[in-house]
Amino acid sequence: MTQSPKQLNLNAFLMGVGHHEAAWRHPRTEAHRVLEVKHFQELAQIAERGKLDSVFFADGLAIGPRVEHNTQAIFEPITLLTAMAVVTEHVGLIATASTGYNEPYNLARKFASLDHISGGRAGWNIVTSGGEDEARNFGYDETPDHAGRYDRAAEFVDVAVSLWDSWEDDALELDSETGRFADPSKVHTVDHEGERFRVRGPLNAPRSAQGRPVLVQAGSSESGKNFAAAYAEAVFTAQRTLAEGQDFYRDLKARVIKAGRDPQSLKILPGIVPFIGATEDEAKALEQEFTDLISPAYSLRQLSRMVGVDLTEHSLDAPLPPLPPIDEIQGNKSRYQLVKDLAENEGLTVRQLIAKLGGGRGHRTFAGTPEQIADEIQLWFENDAADGFNVMPPYLPGGLEDFTALVVPILQARGLFRTDYTATTLRGHYGLDRPESRYADRRHAATA
Amino acid sequence: MTQSPKQLNLNAFLMGVGHHEAAWRHPRTEAHRVLEVKHFQELAQIAERGKLDSVFFADGLAIGPRVEHNTQAIFEPITLLTAMAVVTEHVGLIATASTGYNEPYNLARKFASLDHISGGRAGWNIVTSGGEDEARNFGYDETPDHAGRYDRAAEFVDVAVSLWDSWEDDALELDSETGRFADPSKVHTVDHEGERFRVRGPLNAPRSAQGRPVLVQAGSSESGKNFAAAYAEAVFTAQRTLAEGQDFYRDLKARVIKAGRDPQSLKILPGIVPFIGATEDEAKALEQEFTDLISPAYSLRQLSRMVGVDLTEHSLDAPLPPLPPIDEIQGNKSRYQLVKDLAENEGLTVRQLIAKLGGGRGHRTFAGTPEQIADEIQLWFENDAADGFNVMPPYLPGGLEDFTALVVPILQARGLFRTDYTATTLRGHYGLDRPESRYADRRHAATA
Numbered sequence: 001m002t003q004s005p006k007q008l009n010l011n012a013f014l015m016g017v018g019h020h021e022a023a024w025r026h027p028r029t030e031a032h033r034v035l036e037v038k039h040f041q042e043l044a045q046i047a048e049r050g051k052l053d054s055v056f057f058a059d060g061l062a063i064g065p066r067v068e069h070n071t072q073a074i075f076e077p078i079t080l081l082t083a084m085a086v087v088t089e090h091v092g093l094i095a096t097a098s099t100g101y102n103e104p105y106n107l108a109r110k111f112a113s114l115d116h117i118s119g120g121r122a123g124w125n126i127v128t129s130g131g132e133d134e135a136r137n138f139g140y141d142e143t144p145d146h147a148g149r150y151d152r153a154a155e156f157v158d159v160a161v162s163l164w165d166s167w168e169d170d171a172l173e174l175d176s177e178t179g180r181f182a183d184p185s186k187v188h189t190v191d192h193e194g195e196r197f198r199v200r201g202p203l204n205a206p207r208s209a210q211g212r213p214v215l216v217q218a219g220s221s222e223s224g225k226n227f228a229a230a231y232a233e234a235v236f237t238a239q240r241t242l243a244e245g246q247d248f249y250r251d252l253k254a255r256v257i258k259a260g261r262d263p264q265s266l267k268i269l270p271g272i273v274p275f276i277g278a279t280e281d282e283a284k285a286l287e288q289e290f291t292d293l294i295s296p297a298y299s300l301r302q303l304s305r306m307v308g309v310d311l312t313e314h315s316l317d318a319p320l321p322p323l324p325p326i327d328e329i330q331g332n333k334s335r336y337q338l339v340k341d342l343a344e345n346e347g348l349t350v351r352q353l354i355a356k357l358g359g360g361r362g363h364r365t366f367a368g369t370p371e372q373i374a375d376e377i378q379l380w381f382e383n384d385a386a387d388g389f390n391v392m393p394p395y396l397p398g399g400l401e402d403f404t405a406l407v408v409p410i411l412q413a414r415g416l417f418r419t420d421y422t423a424t425t426l427r428g429h430y431g432l433d434r435p436e437s438r439y440a441d442r443r444h445a446a447t448a
Numbered sequence: 449m450t451q452s453p454k455q456l457n458l459n460a461f462l463m464g465v466g467h468h469e470a471a472w473r474h475p476r477t478e479a480h481r482v483l484e485v486k487h488f489q490e491l492a493q494i495a496e497r498g499k500l501d502s503v504f505f506a507d508g509l510a511i512g513p514r515v516e517h518n519t520q521a522i523f524e525p526i527t528l529l530t531a532m533a534v535v536t537e538h539v540g541l542i543a544t545a546s547t548g549y550n551e552p553y554n555l556a557r558k559f560a561s562l563d564h565i566s567g568g569r570a571g572w573n574i575v576t577s578g579g580e581d582e583a584r585n586f587g588y589d590e591t592p593d594h595a596g597r598y599d600r601a602a603e604f605v606d607v608a609v610s611l612w613d614s615w616e617d618d619a620l621e622l623d624s625e626t627g628r629f630a631d632p633s634k635v636h637t638v639d640h641e642g643e644r645f646r647v648r649g650p651l652n653a654p655r656s657a658q659g660r661p662v663l664v665q666a667g668s669s670e671s672g673k674n675f676a677a678a679y680a681e682a683v684f685t686a687q688r689t690l691a692e693g694q695d696f697y698r699d700l701k702a703r704v705i706k707a708g709r710d711p712q713s714l715k716i717l718p719g720i721v722p723f724i725g726a727t728e729d730e731a732k733a734l735e736q737e738f739t740d741l742i743s744p745a746y747s748l749r750q751l752s753r754m755v756g757v758d759l760t761e762h763s764l765d766a767p768l769p770p771l772p773p774i775d776e777i778q779g780n781k782s783r784y785q786l787v788k789d790l791a792e793n794e795g796l797t798v799r800q801l802i803a804k805l806g807g808g809r810g811h812r813t814f815a816g817t818p819e820q821i822a823d824e825i826q827l828w829f830e831n832d833a834a835d836g837f838n839v840m841p842p843y844l845p846g847g848l849e850d851f852t853a854l855v856v857p858i859l860q861a862r863g864l865f866r867t868d869y870t871a872t873t874l875r876g877h878y879g880l881d882r883p884e885s886r887y888a889d890r891r892h893a894a895t896a
Contacts, residue, residue: 060652069628074561078527079561102551139645180516
C-alpha cells in the first residue's frame with residue numbers, strides 16, 4: 001500500500017432516506033425511517049465504519065407549500081446530531097444553522113454543548129437564510145438583502161468565535177480541594193459592541209476538546225466566497241465539471257491567501273451524488289429508476305425557487321423561459337447561476353433539467369462502478385479541483401453503505417484516504433491546528 | 449398493596465453532581481463527572497428505573513463572576529436531554545428555555561425535535577430571564593421589567609403552541625405510492641401578528657406522539673402565578689412549610705379554575721432536597737458534612753443576587769441588612785420573598801442563612817430515614833399542599849440512587865406511586881389528555 005502525503009477529506013451529506021428527490025419512493029428505501037432517530041444514528045455509525053471525516057445536515061427555517069413532497073421537515077440538526085454523537089466516537093458532526101435568525105450567544109452555546117457532548121466533533125455550516133418564507137417566520141416581510149446578510153454573518157461569526165474563546169484552555173480547574181471550579185482571571189468578557197450585536201460574555205461553557213467548532217460554509221456567490229476565504233475551514237460546493245471545479249478551487253484558494261491564511265486551512269469539498277453499480281450499465285439503470293419516480297409538480301416548485309420564476313404552469317417539454325438577471329436574485333445566487341448555465345449550455349428542456357437536478361439539486365451525479373467513482377474522485381483531487389468530497393448518497397442507508405464498503409477501500413488501497421482515524425476531533429480529521437484562544441494571545445502579548 | 453386513586457408525580461431536578469452547592473467537594477461525588485455526558489445519561493436511567501415522571505434541568509444565559517465556584521456552565525439543556533433521550537424509553541425530559549432571548553419559531557422547533565427524538569417525552573420549563581448579566585449578552589443594558597417579560601412570555605407561548613399545532617395529527621401521509629409526504633390542507637399557516645412577534649408558520653415539524661411538549665413553569669410571583677394558571681401543566685415551587693405549601697396550592701389551583709381550566713390539569717410540585725440516612729442522626733450528620741464544605745465567598749455572591757444587595761463584604765455573623773422593597777426587584781421575586789421571610793422570621797445570621805440555603809437555594813431540605821421522607825411526601829400530598837414533588841438530590845448520582853431505591857418503594861407499597869409506567873409520553877405520566885390541534889378544532893367548527 002502506497003501512502004500519499006496528502007489525504008482526501010470525505011464528508012457524508014445526509015438527508016432523510018437519500019438525496020434523490022424521489023428516494024423515499026424507491027424500493028431501496030423505507031420511507032418511514034425519515035421519522036426514526038435510530039435511522040440517523042445508524043447512518044453516523046456507517047460513516048464512522050468508513051472512517052469518514054464527518055456527517056452533515058442542511059437546514060432551513062420554513063416549510064411552506066413544499067410540505068406536500070418534502071420529507072425533511074422533522075428534526076432540527078443540532079439535536080439530531082447530538083443523538084448521533086452519543087452512539088459514535090470519531091465521526092465529525094456538522095449542523096447547518098442560520099446567522100440571520102439567531103442570537104450569537106444562543107447559537108454559540110448550542111454548538112459548544114454539541115462540541116462537549118461529542119468530545120470535540122462539532123462543525124457549523126454557516127448559512128444566512130435567503131428564503132422569503134424564512135423571513136416571514138421571524139417578523140420580516142421580505143428577505144434582508146444578500147450583502148447585508150453576509151455583513152451580519154461576519155459580525156455574528158466574530159462574536160461566536162470570541163465567545164468560544166472566552167474561556168482559556170486552562171481556565172477550568174474543577175479543584176474540589178480549593179473549591180475552585182474555574183480561574184476567573186482566565187474567563188474573559190467579550191464586550192462586543194458592533195453594528196448589529198452587543199454581547200458582553202463570557203460564554204457559559206468552557207472550551208471544547210478541539211478548541212472551537214469547525215466553521216463550514218457553502219455559498220459560492222462573490223459575497224459567499226469572500227466570507228469563506230475569511231472564516232471557513234471547509235467549503236461545500238456544487239461543481240459540475242472538472243474545469244469548473246478547478247476554476248472554483250483556484251479562485252477560492254487565491255482569496256484565502258489574500259485573506260492572509262494558509263490555503264490548506266480551508267478544505268474545498270465539491271458535492272458528488274454516486275449511483276454505484278457492479279457495472280456502469282447497472283449503475284445507469286439504477287439512476288434511471290430514480291429519475292422515473294420524480295414528481296414533476298414537486299420538481300417544478302423546487303426549480304421555481306432556484307431560478308426566481310414561477311414555473312409551476314410551465315410546459316415540461318419547452319426550454320426554460322428567460323430568467324431574471326442575477327442582481328435581482330436575493331436568495332441562493334450560486335445555485336441560480338448553476339441552473340441557468342446548465343439549462344443554457346446543454347440546451348435542456350425543463351423535463352431534462354428536472355431529471356438532471358433530481359439527484360442532488362444541482363450537485364454532480366455520477367453513475368458508475370466503485371472503481372470509476374474512485375477514479376473520478378482521484379482525478380479531481382490530484383488536479384486541484386478538490387481537497388475531498390461532499391458525498392451525497394442518492395438513497396439511504398444503502399447508498400452510504402455501498403460508498404463506504406465499495407469505494408472507500410479502493411481510495412484507501414491507493415493511499416488517498418485514511419485506513420483508521422488518527423484523531424478524535426473533527427479539527428483533527430481535517431488536519432487543522434487546534435486554535436489558541438484569542439484571549440490567550442492577548443495574555444501572551446501583554447506578558448511578552 | 450393498597451392502590452390510591454390519586455398518584456404522586458415525581459420529577460428529578462438534576463444539577464451537575466448535586467444540588468448542594470458544596471456537592472462537588474464532598475467525597476460522595478466525583479467532580480469531573482460534571483463534564484461527562486455519560487454521567488447525565490446514567491442519571492436519566494436511574495430516574496427511569498425509579499419510574500419517575502421526568503428529569504429536569506434549570507438554565508441561565510450568562511455566567512459572569514460566579515464562574516469561580518459555579519459548576520453548571522457546561523451543557524445546554526435541550527442538547528443534554530437529547531443525549532439522555534436516546535438511552536431511555538419512558539422518563540420525561542424537561543428543559544428550561546427563555547422566552548426573553550429566543551425567537552418562538554426556533555425554540556418551538558428545538559422542542560419539537562426533542563419531542564420527536566424522545567417519542568413524546570419533552571417538557572419546556574418556561575423562564576423569562578430576569579438577570580441583568582443575561583440581558584447584557586443580548587444587546588440590552590438592563591433587564592426588561594418584570595411585567596413586560598411576562599407579557600412577552602404569554603405571546604411567545606401562544607405562538608409556540610400554534611406552531612406545534614400547525615400540523616394536524618393526520619397531516620403526515622408519507623405515502624410512497626402517491627408520492628405525498630403530507631396533506632397540505634392539514635398543515636396550517638399560523639399568521640400570528642402580535643405586539644412582539646409576527647410569525648407566519650407552519651412549523652417545519654409534524655406533531656409529536658404527545659401532541660406538543662408539556663408546559664412547565666416555576667415563578668411564584670403574582671405575574672408568575674397568573675401565567676402558570678393560564679398556561680402551565682406543571683409548576684415547580686419552593687415552599688418551606690406545610691402551611692405555606694397549602695396556601696400556595698390553594699391559591700394557584702383557584703387561579704387555574706378562574707382561568708377556566710380543570711385544576712387537575714396543572715400539577716404542583718414543591719422542591720425537596722432529601723438527605724437520606726439509615727437513622728435520622730445519620731441523615732443529619734450527612735447534611736452537616738455538606739454544610740461544612742460551603743464556600744462563604746460563593747454563597748455571599750449567590751445571596752447577593754437573590755436579595756438585590758451586595759453582601760460580599762457583609763459580616764457572616766450579623767443579620768441581613770435592610771433589603772429593598774419587592775417592587776424594586778426585577779429578577780426572581782419569589783426567591784427574594786422566600787429569603788427575606790426566612791431571614792426575618794427565624795432571626796438568622798447571614799452564616800445561618802447560607803447554611804439553610806446551601807442545600808437547594810431556598811428549596812426545602814429534609815434529612816431523615818426513607819420512611820420519614822416518604823411520610824413527609826405523603827403528608828403534603830394528602831393535605832392539599834402538593835400533587836407530587838420536585839426531588840432535588842443534594843449529591844449525584846448517589847442521592848438519586850438512594851431516593852429511587854429506598855424512598856420510592858415505600859411510596860409504591862403505600863399505593864401512592866406507580867410500580868411501572870403505564871404511558872410512554874410525559875403527558876401520559878402526568879395523566880394529561882393529549883390535546884387536539886388548535887387547527888383541528890377550527891376544522892371541526894367549520895364543518896359542524
